[in-house]
Amino acid sequence: MKKLHLFFFVLSISFVSLYAQNNTEETAIYYVTLKDKTHYLGTIESESTNYIVLYNASTGTRTEIPINQIQEKKIIPTKAIKNNEYWFENPNATRYLFGPSAFNLKKGEGYYQNTMLLLNSFNVGITDYFSIGGGIEFLSTFITLSQGNFNPIIYFTPKVGFSVADNIHVGGGVLLASIPQFGETSNTGLGMLYGLGTYGNLDHNVTATIGWGSVDGNSFNKPLITVSGMTRVAKKTALVTENWLIPTDSSYEPIFSYGVRFFGENIAVDLAFINNWDIAQSLLIGVPYVNFVVKF
Known part of the structure; x- marks a missing residue:
């Protein structure tokens, strides 16, 4: 009798799981892109060998879409839909x-980043x-080649980076760089653990x-500190800021910086200004900064 009860229990769980799976598939929200770049959003009401509805x-609209188009x-998550538009991931x-x-x-995943047409990284x-990332700078490339x-x-x-709780991520990394000293045979080594x-x-x-950084093995006596932020204000637009406290001998x-990021599903362009008290004396809004990223 116990075996029979166990059999029916497992069978009922299977039916519930199957129903939940089918129900999820039926109510899944699809983002459909046609070959002419037209987009449609909705649930699949019916599907044949030639069309989906x-x-x-x-x-409240129904659209018949030829499968060959x-x-x-x-499938996209419900939270990615705002005002009946699909907001793709940043x-x-x-x-x-x-x-x-x-x-x-x-x-x-990966991306290529170009900064001011000079810094190129992957x-x-x-x-x-x-x-893992790395890059090369063009100006020093041309100078040393000449x-x-x-x-x-x-x-x-x-x-490294990982989530430890809802909306909380922690991580760390290393920056290692080799900088040529023009006219000399040795390079300057820069290292940072953060x-x-x-x-x-x-x-x-x-x-x-x-x-914590060092130059040619000589460690900074104080840590470098940054505070940065980003907020998405529209489907293809975000505001970005990145602010540094660079250690000196005494303080x-x-x-600081502020800018706008424009992006599509696989590309982002930053238009920003870098500033501090000294720069503002000569150029009030700061030094222009341009950067673009292509994700692959």
């Missing part, structure tokens, strides 16, 4: 203007919690970072 509950069809949430957040690239997610030697500024940036914490989600967040030198 998409129902948009917000507008569909370029992409994907493509550059792992970084502010230059410094990182504690969010990490997912395994297999970052790739090795796991969901660990990424001197008959390939010795550009290069840098290496491994990082930890950081991010509060918020991919669209609205703030990050505090503390780092700290502040540098």
